[in-house]
Amino acid sequence: MQARWDDIRCFLAVARDESLSRAGRRLRLDAATVGRRVARLEHDMGVVLFTKSPQGYALTGEGQRFMTHVARAEAAMGEAMDDLAGRGxxxxxxxxxxxxxxxxxxxxxxxxxxxxxxxxxxxxxxxxxxxxxxxxxxxxxxxxxxxxxxxxxxxxxxxxDYRLHLAASEVYLGRHGPVNGLHDLKGHRMIGYIPDMIFDAELDYLGELGIERVALASNSVSVQFNWIRQGGGLGVVHDFALPAAPGVRKVLTREFSLTRxxxxxxxxxxxxxxxxxxxxxxxxxxxxxxxxxxxxxx
Known part of the structure; x- marks a missing residue:
């Protein structure tokens, strides 16, 4: 059995993207070509590397073992090319x-x-x-x-390390009044993550404030940030994002500050x-x- 490297590249792309079309875009090939090369690789090796479902292509057990080896080979080839090209x-x-x-x-x-x-x-x-x-x-x-x-x-x-604080737009604060203490937060519209889509406990910012109801929620920090910038409510913002929104300012900086x-x-x-x-x-x-x-x- 002799696997062609072009076929292995297609295998790696499908394994990573779980889709012939996405793998094709990565490799700048059409999806049909990617599919043929993966099928040829499976035929040459005599094993099934993927199972297909409505969600896409998933590695079989044999595919996962093969992935481990060829990913190492790919890394070694990259190292060799770096070495031949001259370091520095x-x-x-x-x-x-x-x-x-x-x-x-x-x-x-x-x-x-x-x-x-x-x-x-x-x-x-x-x-x-x-x-x-x-x-x-x-x-x-x-x-x-x-x-x-x-x-x-x-x-x-x-x-x-980076810091985060509660923040709101001047527009929102002008309409809904100042925030003088953490006890005032219950009377304000809060912006944050969709609770069941928080993928890391480090991101549960509002949980540290004991806030359970989030009026405007998204799994995207950028959506949350734009809601805050547009005057939608109060939320926790990365300090490094604030220069991008001159109309947004931090509130309760002494009472609440996070470092991540x-x-x-x-x-x-x-x-x-x-x-x-x-x-x-x-x-x-x-x-x-x-x-x-x-x-x-x-």
Missing amino acids: GALSGQIRLGAPDGAANFLLPQVCAGIVEENPDLEVQIVALPRVFNLSKREADMAIGVSPPSAGRLLVSKLA SFYLIRHEDDRRVERLSRFAALLSEGVRREVTRLERLT
Whole structure:
């Protein structure tokens, strides 16, 4: 049995995207070609790698074992290419970064744009999703999380601490009156997460205030932020986001303040991939610098 690398690339893309069409877009191939190559790989190997359901393509047990091995091979190939290209030069190729949408909207655009400015042949993709990324399935090359994972073969490093406060727009406060103490919150419209869609306990901000009813709720930080900016109510906001909304101000800063952390998470197999390690170092430095700069403006 001899597997073709083009077929393995298609297998990896389908395993990560759980869809022929999404895998095709990733590889710039049509979905039918991706499907044929996966079918050829299964025929050559004599095993079924995926089961198909209305939700998409899921790895079988054999597929999961194969994924472990070929992901390592992919990382080794990347390391070899880095070595042959010469270390220390400009970064190139494509890097996909997963992140919660708060970081993805207010920190990563300027940080990653700066990295690409210095490395013109580099392509950075930011996947902004309010959930934990599965790096074992290679949904991304690396991810930012709000708490360190406790399981998996992962490299985890702390990026930065960041602060959050209650905030409201001047428009809202002008209509509904000042907020003089935490006891006043019951009389105000609150904005926050959909309770059963909080994917990490670190994000249960309003729970720390004992607030049970959320009048305007979303699983997206950006939606919450825009509600606050438009005068919808009171909510907990990242300090680093506040410079993007001059009409929004913090309230009750002495009574309520939170400190949370961002963590950079990578797959352990990528430890020796020079290109990813260099990008991770630039990203870490950039995020720390940007959090500090933006928080000083609030």
